[in-house]
Structures are given as C-alpha cells and as structure tokens.
Amino acid sequence: MQTTIETYISPMSESELNTACRKIKHVALDMDGTIYLGSKLFPFTKRFLQSLTNAGIKYSFLTNNPTKSIKDYVEKLRNMGIEATAEEVYTTAVATIDYIKQNHPKAKRLYVLGTPSMIEEFKTAGFEMTADDPSDKPDLLVVAFDTTLEYKRFCRAAWWASQGIGYIATNPDRVCPTDQEVILIDCGSMCECIYHATGRRPDIVIGKPNPDMLRCIMTKYGLAEDEVAMCGDRIYTDVATARNAGALGVLVLSGETTLETAMNSDPQPPITALNVEEFGKLLISSRS
Numbered sequence: 001m002q003t004t005i006e007t008y009i010s011p012m013s014e015s016e017l018n019t020a021c022r023k024i025k026h027v028a029l030d031m032d033g034t035i036y037l038g039s040k041l042f043p044f045t046k047r048f049l050q051s052l053t054n055a056g057i058k059y060s061f062l063t064n065n066p067t068k069s070i071k072d073y074v075e076k077l078r079n080m081g082i083e084a085t086a087e088e089v090y091t092t093a094v095a096t097i098d099y100i101k102q103n104h105p106k107a108k109r110l111y112v113l114g115t116p117s118m119i120e121e122f123k124t125a126g127f128e129m130t131a132d133d134p135s136d137k138p139d140l141l142v143v144a145f146d147t148t149l150e151y152k153r154f155c156r157a158a159w160w161a162s163q164g165i166g167y168i169a170t171n172p173d174r175v176c177p178t179d180q181e182v183i184l185i186d187c188g189s190m191c192e193c194i195y196h197a198t199g200r201r202p203d204i205v206i207g208k209p210n211p212d213m214l215r216c217i218m219t220k221y222g223l224a225e226d227e228v229a230m231c232g233d234r235i236y237t238d239v240a241t242a243r244n245a246g247a248l249g250v251l252v253l254s255g256e257t258t259l260e261t262a263m264n265s266d267p268q269p270p271i272t273a274l275n276v277e278e279f280g281k282l283l284i285s286s287r288s
Helices: 015-021 045-054 070-079 092-103 116-124 151-162 187-198 212-221 237-246 257-265 274-287
Strands: 026-029 057-061 089-091 109-113 140-143 165-171 230-233 248-252 272-273
Touching: 026 212, 045 057, 045 274, 057 070, 070 089, 070 274, 089 092, 089 212, 089 272, 092 116, 092 212, 109 116, 116 272, 140 151, 140 187, 140 230, 151 187, 165 187, 165 257, 212 230, 212 237, 230 274, 237 248, 248 274, 272 274
Parallel strands: 026 057, 026 230, 057 089, 109 140, 140 165, 230 248, 248 272
Antiparallel strands: none
16 A cells, blocks of 8 residues: 655556646636645645646636635635636535526525525525524525534524425535644534434535536536546545546545545546645646
C-alpha cells in the first residue's frame, strides 16, 4: 500500500493521462478542502489559478456548502485575495432554488433548515418561509447544512418529513472540512438523524454527486463532457460528480480524503493529486 505521494497518481497510462488533460478547457473547483481550508487560503491556490489563466483554461467554483450566499462567497474569496464574479460561483442553495422552480413551480412556502444567509437567498428568489408551527404547513421541506441549527426547528423538520410532504436535501456531505479542532456535522448527517427518527430519506439530494451542477457549466460555456474537469477533496461527492457527468475527476489530498482511502477506492479516481497546484502542473505539461 502506497502511503505517501509527491505529486500525483493515476490508474491511466501516461499517454491516456496526457490526452485527457490536454482536452480540458474548464476546471470546476470545489472550495473548502480544495482551494482553502476553513478560513485559510492554501499557499498554492493563487499560483494554480494564475497558471490556468495563463494557459487559457477557465474555472468556476462549485460548493456543496450552502451556508453562505453567492454574494458572501464572492466577498470571502475577495478577502482571501481571489477576484471572482458571481457567475463563477455556484452553490447548492442556488441549485436547490433552480430545482424547485423547474420541478415544483407551484411551491412557494418552504420550511427550511439553513443559515440566515441561505434563507435570505431563498426569500430573494421569491419563496416564503413557514414558521415552527404545526398549523403553518409548508409546500416543501428543505434541509441544508445549518451552522445555526436549533433543536426545536430540527424536530419540526423531522415532523414535516414524517407527514409526507416533499423533502429536499441540499447536499449529501457527512462533515464539512475545517481547520479547527472540531467536527462540523453537515447536511448528510442531519438527514441521517431525520431518517433514524422517521424512517424517511430525502426525495432528492441536490448537490454533488448529482451531476446537474456540473452540467450547468457545460451548457453555459458550450463544453463537451471531456473538456471539463471536476477537482475536489472528496471521492463520494467531487469525483463521483465528475463520473456521473462524464467529466474528468480529480481528487486532491488537501482536505477530507486520505491517500489510503483513495487507493482503496473502487474505482480509483482518474487522478489523485497532492493538491490543485500539482494538478495544474499536469494540465500545463500536457500542452507542451
């Protein structure tokens, strides 16, 4: 079993790897655990993004974390020294709003477990939030990663799940990466709690590995599947999204996933890199 990695590993041959990397025109980047950890930007992130720009490769930021609005994420990136536009950031909150409007056009009243920033984004999109009251029945239940979670509201969400109304989860992540000595319980774990209490799972989970977020990028920029790479620190979300969308999956070891987990994965990620900078070097060298 390999226990260390200096740059990258891949189950592909060198020729196959170069061909796959040479086709890439756009890199979809996970955020926490990939370009930063918690509140700290990785020292290699700016060099990596500049190398993509120099090579004419576009990039977007895709996150399963809906706790912040698009505006908040743009501001967070700017405070870290990364200039990003709202069009370059796509969160599961926005993806959930898009899904509801497309698939539940009559749904207007929602019971949402989410942060104030996320709830404000839903209100701006035209939705009304229902109260923690059994007489105030919502059209849909939405459960998200909620760092402001209140126990009584959690119990109300379980109640609505038990009553059979439409139930949507923003993302499947069990934990959120952090640079602090704590485990941040994420949406997937919250949904498991509701399942153990009610016997019901979400009707749909919107975020990665659901490929729709990545397909939106392909449609937006007119890209073929093999012209897009999805890069992130999780096999079960980031790499799985790439596989489900037909894109190139790239695992980085700067966040949640260990090398041992990557090596034991079946199938293994097409590329496992130490970090995004090492993946960037692969992209650049494939064009030489």
